[in-house]
Amino acid sequence: MPRLLPDPAYFASLPKVISSGAVILRDEDGRFVVEKPNYRDHWLLPGGGVDPGEDPRRCARREVLEELGLDLEVGRLLAIDWMPSSAARSAPMGVHFVFDAGVIPRAQLEATVVPQVEELDDWALIDEADAEILSPWGGARARRALAVLRGEAELDLAAHAQR
Numbered sequence: 001m002p003r004l005l006p007d008p009a010y011f012a013s014l015p016k017v018i019s020s021g022a023v024i025l026r027d028e029d030g031r032f033v034v035e036k037p038n039y040r041d042h043w044l045l046p047g048g049g050v051d052p053g054e055d056p057r058r059c060a061r062r063e064v065l066e067e068l069g070l071d072l073e074v075g076r077l078l079a080i081d082w083m084p085s086s087a088a089r090s091a092p093m094g095v096h097f098v099f100d101a102g103v104i105p106r107a108q109l110e111a112t113v114v115p116q117v118e119e120l121d122d123w124a125l126i127d128e129a130d131a132e133i134l135s136p137w138g139g140a141r142a143r144r145a146l147a148v149l150r151g152e153a154e155l156d157l158a159a160h161a162q163r
Contacts, residue, residue, distance in 0.1 A: 021060035022047025
């Protein structure tokens with residue numbers, strides 16, 4: 001009979017996976033919120049990395065509160081992206097989730113969003129046609145999530161080539 005590793009040794013032998021939760025938050029005209037972090041060249045959907053013991057939906061809600069000052073209900077799952085590990089960049093595998101954060105009128109967003117100055121340079125509402133400011137991968141992810149919201153696509157896993 002093979003000898004089993006004790007749980008700590010077994011779990012330490014497994015590959016590392018980075019996870020994140022983000023949201024699509026729209027205004028009444030279908031534009032969606034993006035934010036410009038001061039640590040990236042491109043814009044991002046509101047969200048961030050999952051903390052230990054946290055699920056991706058709770059992460060998305062926490063990050064939106066921290067980054068934009070909005071305490072929102074985070075709804076259904078819209079998109080999942082899988083990124084394989086990359087030896088060239090020493091990057092672990094990643095799984096990234098996008099959730100629906102609903103609709104808030106533009107005037108209300110403009111009156112209530114308070115960007116976190118430690119991490120964000122700006123925030124904006126953009127049309128789907130401008131999703132390229134999110135990076136090619138981020139733009140594709142946002143467009144897939146919006147297509148699910150419109151009923152044009154089903155939630156599915158998007159697997160990306162090695163980074």
